[in-house]
Amino acid sequence: NELIKRNAGRDTFILGFGGGVVLDITGFAASLFKRGCRFGFVATSLLSMADASVGGKNGINFGNLKNLIGTINQPEWVVCDVKLLNTLPDEDFKSGLGEIMKYSMIADKNLLQFMNINNQKILNKDFDVLNHLIKSSVNIKAGFVVEDEFDHGQRQHLNFGHSFGHAIETRINIKHGIAVAKGMLIATKISVAMQICNKSLIDKISALISSFDISLDYEIDDVVWQNIANDKKNRGNKIRMILIRDIGDTIIHDFDIEELKNIVQKI
Template identity: 40%
Template sequence: MRIKLKSHSESESLIFSLPFTEIKDYLYNLEINGKSVFFIVDKSLLAFKQYRKFLENKRFFLFNATEDNKSLESFFKIHNFLLQNKADRKSLVVGVGGGITLDITGFAATTFMRGVKFGFIPTTLLAMVDASIGGKNGVNFKGFKNYIGTFNHPSFVLISPEFLKTLPQKEFNVGLAEIIKYGAIYKPELLDFLVSNNEAIKSKTLDALSYLIDESVKSKVEIVEKDFKESGLRKILNFGHTLGHALERLKKVSHGEGVAAGMVFASYLSFKKGYLREKEFKRIVEIIKLYGLPDYIKDVNLKDILEGIAGDKKKDGEKIDFILLKGFGKPVIEAMDLLEIENGLQDLRKYYRI
């Protein structure tokens, strides 16, 4: 795969999927073209020999990738590293890691000397299909996620599914939830593929992973190109995320688990409103369960969920934008009031006989 992501801003990305062994050649070519390259690397990758070898003879900053460290303090440390190593405006900064590492790398690069070029080598499934695409960079601030940041595309994204062989199952599932999302809101073929290639995907067969990644990347690129700064269409990417974020905060479930349960709820609301057939709602549930993701998170207080949803930054007055489906690949953005959401949550409980 080789895709160019164009946008209304000056920046654009070249996105490649390529074998791990070819990443080195790509970077080598940049270096012989006179670029000094600096790497910001997820520290946990050092546990694996193949990644340690990859970093030989490179200048790199090791980043302990946690949400707490996705902070202004780490941002300044990265700036300090670049300064001490005499990076200049012609330097290139490359993030190697999951979404946390890429988000902070993009933010540091776009602010260092008012912005230097940067590239991404995503190493988690979520980073490959989501965080590396779309130009959102940033850090958390005072407990708010991604509160300070920039919009700017990396010059390149090098995707090698081989990284996924070392990724823990729980992290792999986070990416799968986003792929199910693309299938539901944009590319229904992905849903069919997820059902008919379940074994190949679970055993991380490279061909199956490449198909999933390529089709997901294409989906996100097409959506982002139409709406870079999230004023309209891009909001559909939040399918399942409003409830998902609330569950993540309240129950400490992973992002993927929250989004999975959130997608079930949004599909259920769509079914209750007569937008989606029950068969389609059940298909979403079936796929989510097939991949070991939760379709429902138990033991959550309804009032807490509603407060969690209302506190979401996408809130608009009393109404909250919810992404619903009028069929697979046919999302609609609907402003819903809290009472409607509460009724929906209660009905879903009854549906699950809880």
């Protein structure tokens, strides 16, 4: 309605200035309005700089389910200025760190080590350190997107932590990256229970999450399971999850929901 009121046309350039939600809405609207308008992003949160502004996914929630409706359409450009992060509330900053942790876990031992070594500088929002985190995350994600833009194979590994993360985020309304951090911990525990990774990996990821003052606590109730069952990543009647064998080594695994429930009860 707003675009119509402002006499926007197919030659209109739409700018998204904000965090992940704003950028998703901008990309989604630009993808659909008059069959597509040009658009670009100025990312203002750590999560949007390191993750949401990259890759072309533009999703909106529907029916209390996360990102159920969306498009894949790339912005013409993205601007990230870390000085904007000085205005960011602590919970939103931690949310961005959750996604950056994910990139370190699925693809880059050096990034994981960098986060551990520079923990205090990260929390103090050192610009040089934050620029390194953002560039590393963007490069990792771009590598997956170039190989599989439309999410049919390799790009799905970016969903590590997102199955339970999305379900918990929707259930208790916490920040996305914080929910993803909890989801990564759960996925790692499931991986250990299935004997595909060493138990020491739980300690590594727990220490990393805790070092940024993100709680390790979570609750998996019937509503979370309902959200899991309705996850858009599922295939047929199977729950699709990304499990981990080691830092930089993740796999796609499909579960029957009762099988998954039995495993989760034991962790």
